[in-house]
Amino acid sequence: MHYVIQKRMTEAKRLLLNSSMPVGAIAAQVGYDNYSYFSRLFKRNVGITPAEYRRNNKLLQSSALQEP
Numbered sequence: 655m656h657y658v659i660q661k662r663m664t665e666a667k668r669l670l671l672n673s674s675m676p677v678g679a680i681a682a683q684v685g686y687d688n689y690s691y692f693s694r695l696f697k698r699n700v701g702i703t704p705a706e707y708r709r710n711n712k713l714l715q716s717s718a719l720q721e722p
Contacts, residue, residue: 662686663699670708671715677704 662684669680681692681704696704 659695659699663696666692666696666704667700667707670704671711677708680704 666680666684669675669683670677673680675683677693678689681687681689684692686692686695693703696707700707702710
């Protein structure tokens with residue numbers, strides 16, 4: 655079971671970074687009908703919420719692009 659969750663979280667992280675899909679749609683895309691459950695599970699596995707993950711990584715990407 656742990657393997658399946660890890661695969662889903664990896665795909666969710668990829669979608670969070672590479673798409674503009676709402677988090678709820680990403681949750682459904684990776685197999686979770688309940689957004690709240692997905693968000694809790696994501697936070698338990700990654701350490702931050704899906705929205706925080708997207709926001710933090712977008713900030714890192716934009717600052718990396720601005721460096722000479």
